[in-house]
Amino acid sequence: MVCPRCGTDVRGNERNCTSCGNDIGYPNVRAAKELQEKAALADRYKKALENASKRGCGDVVVAFMEELKSSVAVICRSVSKVKELVSSGNELYASFYQLVGAGARRLEGTKMDWERRIADSIIFPYYEQEVRFASLSLDGLGATAYGGCSMVLKDVAISERATAFEENSVFFCKRLNLGVANPLPPGYRATWEDRGMLATAKFEPRLTSSTTAAGFPAxxxxxxxxxxxxxxxxxxxxxxxxxxxxxxxxTTEPDRILLEEVGRYSKVEILP
Ligand SMILES: [Zn+2]
Incomplete structure (x- = not known):
């Protein structure tokens, strides 16, 4: 891409023009806006609609897509981590690489560390330290395997800088056998605005004529x-x-106290 202000070549990982400092946009959003990405996603979405129509569940798929317009990004963390974040105006939600780089966190020493590093370098080359991960949700519940508290992010906080991706990016890279000889194919990432197209293209095969709106979040x-x-x-x-x-x-007294503390700073909904 070329800086629209001064004409300097801007690289994929750069947020600002290195010659004039012009803000060129978020690297992940620019990547999702590339013509071949948008065309490949539009093609997947079109095929999903055609397929649903043949299977007699076109209406359900359109309703699913409609619901996704109000989908939210959710980060799941333990109640103690969430308490730290919400109870101070100075606390930032740092990325994994920032914590490791600052000497504030160890690697877990697992195969997943190594796989995550490779997946991130394929998907966010040279800007992985800036990326925070969330999952898309319709009811506010996130991927609770990562922690029992689901933090629903404000649309205004992320709509300009969030992108959606097909699945857990490590699983995706493994499934498609991606690496140095096999780069990321287009059509599996979307701007925040187009997240519904991506999710519809992905989940269309799981929708049937008997699926109701109540089943969409799951x-x-x-x-x-x-x-x-x-x-x-x-x-x-x-x-x-x-x-x-x-x-x-x-389920424990310490967690009840921590959650009560979280509730002093943020709106908390307790689920049964
Ligand atoms: Zn410039």
């Missing part, structure tokens, strides 16, 4: 709770980014 989280649409957010988040928090009823 379909979007995936049957394993891990087969979600991943959301990538460029840059900083803090407690001002959070709209509300959903949490299951705490």
């Amino acid at each position: 379909i979007l989280v995936g049957s394993t709770g891990q087969d979600f649409v991943e959301v990538h957010i460029f840059g900083t988040l803090d407690r001002g980014s959070i709209e509300r928090i959903l949490a299951r009823k705490p």
Whole structure:
């Protein structure tokens, strides 16, 4: 891409023009806006609609797409992590690489660390440290395998800088056998505005003529709770980014106290 102000060549990982400082836009959003990405996604979406129509569930798929217009990004963390974030105006939600780089966190020493590093370098080359992960949700519940508190992010906090991705990006890279000889194919990421197209293209095969709107949230989280649409957010988040928090009823006294503390700073919905 070329800087519209001074004509300098801007690289994919750069947020600002290196010659004039002009803000060129978020790298993940620019990547999702590339013509071949948009065309490939539009093609997948069109095929999904055609397929649904042949299967006699076109109406259900259109209703699913309609619901997705109000879908939200959710980050799941433990109640203690959430308490730290919401109880201070100075606390930032740092990315994994920022924490490791600052000496504030160790690698987990697992195969997943290594796989995550490779997946991130394929999907966010040289800007992985800026990306925060969330999942797409219709009811505010996120991927609770990552923590019992679902933090629903405000649309205004992310709509300009979030992109949606087909699935957990590590699982995706493994499934498609991506690597140095096999780059990321187009059509599996979308701007925030186009997240409904992506999710519809992905989940269309799981919708049938008997699926009702009440079943949509569970379909979007995936049957394993891990087969979600991943959301990538460029840059900083803090407690001002959070709209509300959903949490299951705490089972221990320390968790009950922590959740009560969270409730002093943020809107909390306790689930049964
Ligand atoms: Zn410039």
